[in-house]
Amino acid sequence: MNHLNEGIDLIYYRADGRPHIRVRGEVCSGCTEYRCVNVCPAGCYLEKDNEPGISFQYERCLECGTCRLVCGSGAIEWAYPRGGKGVIYRFT
Amino acid sequence: MAERFDVVVVGAGPGGSTAAYLLAKAGLDVALVERGPYPGAKNIFGGVLYSQTLNKLIPDFWAEAPVERAITRRSITFMTPESSFSLDFGHTEYGRAPYNGFTVFRPRFDQWLADRAQAAGALLIPETTATDLIWQGERVAGVITDRADGELRADLVVAADGVNSLLARKAGLAQPLLPGDVALGIKQVLALDAGVINNRFNVASGEGVAREFVGCTEGLPGGAFLYTNRSSLAVGIVVQVEALQGSRVRIYDLLEQFKGHPHVRGLVNGAKLMEYAAHLIPERGYRMVPRYGGKGMLLVGDAAGFVLSTGVNLEGVNYAVASGMAAAQAVLRAKAEGQMTEGSAAYYQEALAKSFVLRNLKRFRHTPVFLRNTKLYSQYPQLLSRVLQGIYSVPNGERGKVAGVIRRELGTLPSTISFLADCLRGVRSL
Numbered sequence: 136m137n138h139l140n141e142g143i144d145l146i147y148y149r150a151d152g153r154p155h156i157r158v159r160g161e162v163c164s165g166c167t168e169y170r171c172v173n174v175c176p177a178g179c180y181l182e183k184d185n186e187p188g189i190s191f192q193y194e195r196c197l198e199c200g201t202c203r204l205v206c207g208s209g210a211i212e213w214a215y216p217r218g219g220k221g222v223i224y225r226f227t
Numbered sequence: 228m229a230e231r232f233d234v235v236v237v238g239a240g241p242g243g244s245t246a247a248y249l250l251a252k253a254g255l256d257v258a259l260v261e262r263g264p265y266p267g268a269k270n271i272f273g274g275v276l277y278s279q280t281l282n283k284l285i286p287d288f289w290a291e292a293p294v295e296r297a298i299t300r301r302s303i304t305f306m307t308p309e310s311s312f313s314l315d316f317g318h319t320e321y322g323r324a325p326y327n328g329f330t331v332f333r334p335r336f337d338q339w340l341a342d343r344a345q346a347a348g349a350l351l352i353p354e355t356t357a358t359d360l361i362w363q364g365e366r367v368a369g370v371i372t373d374r375a376d377g378e379l380r381a382d383l384v385v386a387a388d389g390v391n392s393l394l395a396r397k398a399g400l401a402q403p404l405l406p407g408d409v410a411l412g413i414k415q416v417l418a419l420d421a422g423v424i425n426n427r428f429n430v431a432s433g434e435g436v437a438r439e440f441v442g443c444t445e446g447l448p449g450g451a452f453l454y455t456n457r458s459s460l461a462v463g464i465v466v467q468v469e470a471l472q473g474s475r476v477r478i479y480d481l482l483e484q485f486k487g488h489p490h491v492r493g494l495v496n497g498a499k500l501m502e503y504a505a506h507l508i509p510e511r512g513y514r515m516v517p518r519y520g521g522k523g524m525l526l527v528g529d530a531a532g533f534v535l536s537t538g539v540n541l542e543g544v545n546y547a548v549a550s551g552m553a554a555a556q557a558v559l560r561a562k563a564e565g566q567m568t569e570g571s572a573a574y575y576q577e578a579l580a581k582s583f584v585l586r587n588l589k590r591f592r593h594t595p596v597f598l599r600n601t602k603l604y605s606q607y608p609q610l611l612s613r614v615l616q617g618i619y620s621v622p623n624g625e626r627g628k629v630a631g632v633i634r635r636e637l638g639t640l641p642s643t644i645s646f647l648a649d650c651l652r653g654v655r656s657l
Binding site for chain 2: 138139141142143145146149168170173174176177178197198199200201203204205214215216217218219221222223224225226227
């Protein structure tokens with residue numbers, strides 16, 4: 136996770152004040168598959184310690200859309216950030 | 228901003244900008260909507276743009292486009308944690324016009340291509356996300372954006388909004404993506420002095436290498452890549468999402484592991500991290516292909532799933548450009564007949580079928596299935612390594628001939644027959 140954070144810290148984001156992804160915790164608290172955690176290349180999804188469910192932070196999202204299509208419980212409401220907001224790549 | 232255009236193109240990537248450029252050049256009123264602050268801000272790819280298609284659109288584009296290095300060497304490497312075996316091909320012809328491919332930075336390249344569309348008369352509308360469609364009866368009559376009064380009306384919408392294309396799904400032209408339809412790619416750009424790159428990769432200034440690697444993904448279907456830019460390296464991992472979703476292996480850990488491999492470490496040593504990025508790649512090929520047009524909308528590039536995975540090359544930008552060209556051609560033909568909205572979809576389908584886009588996707592339609600065989604990513608690279616080790620290791624004593632080494636190693640497989648069947652499938656698929 137340290138090397139991931141090093142990469143995330145370098146990315147230029149223009150913050151959108153409101154989340155473009157919403158995770159409905161009440162829908163997925165019983166999930167034991169954690170596919171969102173397994174796939175997210177930015178570490179936005181983390182398993183909670185000692186309790187079911189996940190914690191989620193959208194601010195580091197790379198907008199790849201992988202979480203949206205692996206979630207089997209339909210708990211992820213996914214949209215693009217508003218125009219001009221979110222991740223801004225310079226070199227890729 | 229409730230304006231009216233002949234065509235609204237959503238997404239200023241290579242497919243969208245190509246369509247916008249050609250349509251504007253022909254005199255149509257074109258809006259080019261981009262959700263990033265500038266074209267390319269949201270776009271990533273491995274790093275190699277194959278040049279022949281773009282050269283048809285803009286001859287000698289390399290003289291003005293922001294290219295990094297001409298790719299003159301290609302290789303594929305089969306790895307185990309302690310060994311590697313490479314097939315490496317170079318040709319001096321790839322270092323001369325018309326070249327074969329270039330590394331580029333998408334935020335720069337995509338801006339350059341969108342600039343061409345603007346110069347031809349297209350109106351670029353950046354920082355604008357298309358959130359929904361405007362319907363007029365059964366047909367799409369424009370897009371709704373997240374700007375105030377953000378309706379853009381048009382006779383036709385070109386959806387070039389990428390692999391996640393929300394517009395294609397809203398129009399009912401594409402099925403929802405499934406984990407089996409896509410691969411996840413991550414990439415790091417690492418700064419390294421141009422002279423050091425020249426020495427390390429044995430290339431002249433302005434020339435570079437594109438290397439792909441198999442056997443470095445803990446058995447998950449996928450691989451790694453390493454490309455040279457002018458004064459940086461692009462290094463990344465691609466893994467099929469269907470396998471990744473059930474695995475505790477983290478894709479970013481695979482990348483660190485790859486960079487630490489004894490035969491990669493020296494190539495990336497001292498290179499400084501500049502950027503990290505991730506993107507989905509449509510990889511299902513011909514079978515996942517949705518309807519490409521209808522209801523007043525055409526799909527181009529990743530939005531249509533136009534990526535060719537041949538097992539050796541992963542090509543996307545040239546397919547985006549080619550489909551953007553086909554879309555423009557279809558729209559102009561239909562408009563000339565005075566039935567732009569109704570006629571475009573059929574002409575687009577026809578143009579795609581005639582172009583390499585659909586012909587190649589169809590020809591390689593079995594490849595994605597073959598490439599899901601997990602043995603390719605662990606068992607077979609290990610087998611190859613043992614065979615090569617048996618050939619190259621010099622014992623103090625008797626040694627076997629090559630055929631004998633191969634026979635011995637095949638004997639260690641659970642089933643020789645299934646190995647031979649996989650070989651046959653490989654020959655047929657690749």
